[in-house]
Amino acid sequence: MIDVTIDQGSGFCFGVTTAINKAEEELSRGGRLYCLGDIVHNGEEVARLHDLGMDTITHEQLSRLHNARVLLRAHGEPPSTYDIARRNDIEIIDATCPVVLQLQRRVKDCYTENGDRVQIVIYGKRGHAEVNGLVGQTDGHAIVLESVDEINCLDFTRDIRLFSQTTKSIEGFRKMRDEISRRMTGGALLVSYDTICRQVANRVERLREFASRHDLILFVSGAKSSNGRILFNECKDVNPNTYMVSSAADVDRKLLDNIKSVGVCGATSTPRWLMEQVKEYITNIDNE
Numbered sequence: 001m002i003d004v005t006i007d008q009g010s011g012f013c014f015g016v017t018t019a020i021n022k023a024e025e026e027l028s029r030g031g032r033l034y035c036l037g038d039i040v041h042n043g044e045e046v047a048r049l050h051d052l053g054m055d056t057i058t059h060e061q062l063s064r065l066h067n068a069r070v071l072l073r074a075h076g077e078p079p080s081t082y083d084i085a086r087r088n089d090i091e092i093i094d095a096t097c098p099v100v101l102q103l104q105r106r107v108k109d110c111y112t113e114n115g116d117r118v119q120i121v122i123y124g125k126r127g128h129a130e131v132n133g134l135v136g137q138t139d140g141h142a143i144v145l146e147s148v149d150e151i152n153c154l155d156f157t158r159d160i161r162l163f164s165q166t167t168k169s170i171e172g173f174r175k176m177r178d179e180i181s182r183r184m185t186g187g188a189l190l191v192s193y194d195t196i197c198r199q200v201a202n203r204v205e206r207l208r209e210f211a212s213r214h215d216l217i218l219f220v221s222g223a224k225s226s227n228g229r230i231l232f233n234e235c236k237d238v239n240p241n242t243y244m245v246s247s248a249a250d251v252d253r254k255l256l257d258n259i260k261s262v263g264v265c266g267a268t269s270t271p272r273w274l275m276e277q278v279k280e281y282i283t284n285i286d287n288e
């Protein structure tokens, strides 16, 4: 008999849970609700909310929309989105995570205070919604760096303020901070702010420990989730017998041959019900 365990620490973070609760609350009032971008990087959860009446739209579609109700997801938005909403009589249901909101304010204050006298650097994924929201606080002046290999574009003779996207790894952030610090010259100052969300960062060590305890790890995540890819790689690092699945339908039965224990876990964008479905699927195969 296969022992199947769901990692208790996996699943939606507090920001995503709050956004989904807000969406469900709005949907219960009836009428059409739009969400700007996927509410969570998980196709199954997006489809579930779509069935309840929520349509996902792009920024391009938002600019053509009028007199509607639009939910902003946990990642946050740049000021330009709020401007469009005002112009188009759109009612905003703001589900920006408070942690992201606070980071946006810090970046904005830094820009308001210093203007172009300092280089504002965001360690994050170019084009990611949260990063776009942060860059928007600086009128597009912030420099986005994805890895330490890209720091050559900085001017080390001028002051730098370094922030991080909330879901980046602490290790990657420290590496970037240390390398920039090492290159600073002529009295220029680097001030770094570790703005990584501990809801995510604290999961890594625990998840690695969980992954090492099982014969097989099924990591449930949507392909679009960057947090999913990071956490999947952490599991794979300690347990090479780790596979990513987006739902129970993706589980290859052959993986279960000669397996005694399966660990089911996921990203901050993975709904618990999806992990439970994967567990149920394995249990049913085992009972056949």
Ligand code: SF4
Residues within 6 Å of the ligand: 013, 014, 015, 016, 074, 075, 097, 098, 099, 100, 166, 167, 197, 198, 199, 200, 268
């Ligand atoms: S990872 Fe942290 S900052 Fe991002 S939405 Fe979740 S709780 Fe908020």
